Amino acid sequence: MNRYKDAGVDVEAGYDLVKRIKKDIAATSRPETSGTIGSFGGMFDLEKLGYQHPVLVSGTDGVGTKLMIAQEMGINDTIGIDCVAMCVNDVLAQGAEPLFFLDYIATGHNDPAKLAQVVHGVAEGCRQSGSALIGGETAEMPDMYPKNEYDLAGFSTGIANKEDILTQDLAKEGDILIGLPSTGVHSNGFSLIRQVLFKDHHLKVTDRPEALEGKSIGEILLTPTKIYVQAVLSLVKRHLLHGIAHITGGGLIENLPRTYNDDLQAEVNLGAWPVQAIFRYLQNKGQLKEQDCLNTFNMGIGLVLLVPKANVLQVKEQLKQKNEQYYEIGKLRKRPIGEKKIVFNGSFKWKLQF
Numbered sequence: 001m002n003r004y005k006d007a008g009v010d011v012e013a014g015y016d017l018v019k020r021i022k023k024d025i026a027a028t029s030r031p032e033t034s035g036t037i038g039s040f041g042g043m044f045d046l047e048k049l050g051y052q053h054p055v056l057v058s059g060t061d062g063v064g065t066k067l068m069i070a071q072e073m074g075i076n077d078t079i080g081i082d083c084v085a086m087c088v089n090d091v092l093a094q095g096a097e098p099l100f101f102l103d104y105i106a107t108g109h110n111d112p113a114k115l116a117q118v119v120h121g122v123a124e125g126c127r128q129s130g131s132a133l134i135g136g137e138t139a140e141m142p143d144m145y146p147k148n149e150y151d152l153a154g155f156s157t158g159i160a161n162k163e164d165i166l167t168q169d170l171a172k173e174g175d176i177l178i179g180l181p182s183t184g185v186h187s188n189g190f191s192l193i194r195q196v197l198f199k200d201h202h203l204k205v206t207d208r209p210e211a212l213e214g215k216s217i218g219e220i221l222l223t224p225t226k227i228y229v230q231a232v233l234s235l236v237k238r239h240l241l242h243g244i245a246h247i248t249g250g251g252l253i254e255n256l257p258r259t260y261n262d263d264l265q266a267e268v269n270l271g272a273w274p275v276q277a278i279f280r281y282l283q284n285k286g287q288l289k290e291q292d293c294l295n296t297f298n299m300g301i302g303l304v305l306l307v308p309k310a311n312v313l314q315v316k317e318q319l320k321q322k323n324e325q326y327y328e329i330g331k332l333r334k335r336p337i338g339e340k341k342i343v344f345n346g347s348f349k350w351k352l353q354f
Helices: 012-024 065-075 081-095 112-129 190-200 218-220 229-237 252-260 277-286 291-292 307-320
Strands: 054-061 097-107 130-142 152-163 177-181 243-246 265-271 301-306 327-334 340-345
Touching: 012 190, 054 081, 065 081, 065 190, 065 218, 081 097, 081 112, 081 152, 081 229, 081 243, 081 301, 097 112, 097 229, 097 265, 112 130, 112 152, 112 229, 177 307, 190 218, 229 301, 229 307, 243 252, 252 265, 252 291, 252 301, 252 340, 277 291, 301 307, 301 327
Parallel strands: 097 130, 265 340
Antiparallel strands: 054 152, 097 152, 177 301, 177 327, 243 301, 265 327
């Protein structure tokens, strides 16, 4: 009799999971990694990187209640991309190169096949960001979580030369704001999304509203968060940027002002980029004010680059070479006394009219 298994923890299932994920983990390897999966800690050799004044930049995050949509849909192989994206995009926003990643999965019951799908998504996110997946933890906690549920969090560490870190002091009056499009709602605002769609209107994840071009609500909502590292890191290393804002919870209103000092103000032109239909659908269904949308969702912009005027053409050319779409959405100016750090002009330009 195995008393631990009787208590709800299956050690053999844990061993099975490790076997299933080894191939995905190996695919994220970098030359600086050492050690093997199953060790007590992941190792990464910084000496091989050649930074002169290295500073480590770390970030941690989860995917919030987007997990509930993934589990209801039974689609578990993309949510890991979201987890990586939320962390590495933050590290990138400080001007750092993401190096390695660790995940943490807590579950009521260790289903190796299902959790291997989750880790597959994590590994895919690591590949997209150039990060090595050097470790993780799976905790089976039968009295903490229901049997068929799991939670997911991640931890990213990057590196930058001390003098190259992007700080608020770099931003200057006249800097141009270049917005990079999101792939949709990313991983923010899902508590409001679920309230509006599933509680207030009793919709199902399988519903296919005409307003969403016939795609299911669940399919749209589970679109993975975009990872911007490959498109933007070279701009950072060439010192072409004064700042980067990752537009997550709090939207443009909260995140963009984090990149510049209080004497500056961002002027954003709302009609400068097309906004995906899902945002208008949510606004209409929830009868949300424009301010509520801007303070909750990314509204079609996942990353904002603060670019000195002299570098704008070069930045745009580099983005084109990376096949990265971009929009010039505004600029920084002196902040008038008593005004907010961000103001908006015009109205949203919707991708689809309905």
